[in-house]
Amino acid sequence: MNLQFNEDQLDALREFMNVSIGAATASMASLLDAFGTMHIPKIDICNSNELGAKIQESIDMRSMYFVSKQLFTGKFGGECMFVISEDSSMNLGRYLYGIENPSFDEINDAVIELTNILTSTIVSRLTEELSTQVQFFVPSLQFLDSASIVDEEDVVEYSKIIIISTILDFKDQQIVGNIYILTKDEAIESLKVLIDKKIEEIYG
Amino acid sequence: MKVLIVDDSKIARMGVIKSLKEVHPNAELIQATNGLEAVEFYKQERPDVVFLDLTMPVMDGYEALKRIREIDKDAQVIVVSADIQSEAKLRVLVAGAKNMYPKPINVDIMVQIFEHDLLL
Numbered sequence: 001m002n003l004q005f006n007e008d009q010l011d012a013l014r015e016f017m018n019v020s021i022g023a024a025t026a027s028m029a030s031l032l033d034a035f036g037t038m039h040i041p042k043i044d045i046c047n048s049n050e051l052g053a054k055i056q057e058s059i060d061m062r063s064m065y066f067v068s069k070q071l072f073t074g075k076f077g078g079e080c081m082f083v084i085s086e087d088s089s090m091n092l093g094r095y096l097y098g099i100e101n102p103s104f105d106e107i108n109d110a111v112i113e114l115t116n117i118l119t120s121t122i123v124s125r126l127t128e129e130l131s132t133q134v135q136f137f138v139p140s141l142q143f144l145d146s147a148s149i150v151d152e153e154d155v156v157e158y159s160k161i162i163i164i165s166t167i168l169d170f171k172d173q174q175i176v177g178n179i180y181i182l183t184k185d186e187a188i189e190s191l192k193v194l195i196d197k198k199i200e201e202i203y204g
Numbered sequence: 205m206k207v208l209i210v211d212d213s214k215i216a217r218m219g220v221i222k223s224l225k226e227v228h229p230n231a232e233l234i235q236a237t238n239g240l241e242a243v244e245f246y247k248q249e250r251p252d253v254v255f256l257d258l259t260m261p262v263m264d265g266y267e268a269l270k271r272i273r274e275i276d277k278d279a280q281v282i283v284v285s286a287d288i289q290s291e292a293k294l295r296v297l298v299a300g301a302k303n304m305y306p307k308p309i310n311v312d313i314m315v316q317i318f319e320h321d322l323l324l
Contacts, residue, residue, distance in 0.1 A: 008214065015213040018259065019307050022286030035291040038259045040212070202218050 003045065003160040003188050009195045010043055016198075017041040017164050020125035021179070025168065027121045028114065032095060034170050041166040048158045051182070052150040058165065058178055059083060061146045066108075068115035068141045072123055074134035075190045078183030080119040083149060084111060084176075091174045112141055118168070118179065126181070130194040158184035162191070205324070208234045208251040210242040210268065211284075212260045216307065220255050220284060223314040239268030246272050246279070252324060256301070258285040258292065266295065273300040280322050284309055 005013065018041055025036045046054050059065065063085040070080050084092070093102030093110045102110070119139060127134050155161060164181040183191060205228060211217045217235050224231055234249055236242040240263040242256065254272065258265035265283060272279045283296045283304040293304045303321040305313055318324070 011213050012215040015216050015307075018213070019286040022288055022307070026288040029289045029291070035289060038287050040259055040261060199215065202215055202222060204222070 003185070005043075005045070005192065005195075008199055009192060012195050012199055013164065013191070014041050014043055016126055016129040016195075017043075017166070017181070019129055020122045021166050021168075023125045024118050024121040024179075027117045028168065028170070031114070031117060032170060032173060032175070034095075034173050037169040037171060039167045039169060041164055044163040044165070045188075046161055046163065048155040048161050048184075049152070051155055051161050051163070052147075052152065054163055055083070055149055055178075055180065056146055058167075059146055059149075060085065063087065063146060065144055065146060065149060066111045066141060067144050067149050068111065068119070068139050070115070070119045070123075070139035071137040072134040073137075074127070075132045076127060076130060076134060076183065076194060077187045077190075078181055080123050081149075081180040081182060082115045082118055083178045083180070084114075086143075088175045088177060095173050095175070108141065112139070114177075115139060115141070118177075122179065122181070130191075130198065132194055155182075155184075160185060160188060162188055205230075205253070206232045206234065206249060206251040208236060208242060208245055208249065208254045210236040210239065210254065210260070210265070211257040212237050213257075216257065216284075219308045223309055223311045224255075226311045227314045227318055239263030239265055239271075242268045243271045243275070246275055250276070252280060253322060254279065254281045256281055256283050257307075258283060258287050258296070266299065269296060269299050269301055280324070282317055282321060 029036050066084050066089050068082045089107050089111050093107040096110045162183050168177045209217050209220050236245050238260045256265045281301045283301045286307045288306045296304050
């Protein structure tokens with residue numbers, strides 16, 4: 001199975017993700033009544049045993065994190081993961097509830113509300129760009145240290161994992177989160193087919 | 205008519221070109237992959253229209269728009285971006301863009317741009 005992407009496929013995937021992140025940023029901006037800075041999405045293809053290290057490269061190892069994971073299946077299947085630090089989550093809770101010291105449950109609620117909006121917007125927009133549909137599963141939320149974000153047992157059965165990542169950045173509110181879309185083996189093959197179809201449509 | 209298309213993504217540039225060719229098949233196309241290149245090409249080529257992305261490496265679209273308008277206060281710049289926040293639109297309109305549209309733009313939007321937004 002060829003799991004490598006060529007330059008045109010990577011460019012297209014980055015652009016589709018850019019459009020999806022744009023929609024998600026706008027949804028979050030509307031929720032927070034604030035302006036978010038968009039960052040260029042990054043695409044990495046790694047072995048499953050490298051996933052933890054790849055994610056740790058982009059976060060502060062000293063923080064605790066709220067980690068939301070939502071699975072989706074279909075021609076393009078995978079997992080959308082949103083990682084937000086304890087400090088950013090606290091700021092989110094303060095901002096959404098308008099109180100100085102939100103409780104842990106209130107922060108949980110705020111993060112769940114945010115991740116629901118984010119994951120559904122990003123994945124729905126991405127699949128729309130790819131002209132396909134997916135089915136969503138109920139998201140899970142955990143409070144974890146940085147070393148525990150990736151459960152090795154969850155990924156050990158896969159040879160390659162594609163990580164599409166970006167930062168959600170609301171500077172004035174000090175709310176920053178990392179978004180990862182993880183997709184594996186057969187799904188990568190399907191993704192390449194969907195991307196090639198779109199490239200053919202646009203390039204003619 | 206000379207048109208400068210600025211986007212770090214090839215498929216995004218191709219999308220703009222595909223729609224543009226439907227409306228202006230003979231347009232002369234110049235492509236730039238970041239804001240800095242766009243500013244340089246603008247100085248050299250003086251295009252009639254610029255289609256400008258916002259989120260790009262090296263120099264983003266906000267800065268490129270500012271510099272292009274410093275070079276030519278009548279520059280006709282249309283922003284095409286994945287950033288669909290109302291504040292992003294407000295910022296680019298205040299900076300002098302003729303209008304801003306969400307990606308991807310289709311032929312109908314391209315017609316609208318040439319009929320309503322641009323002074324050519």
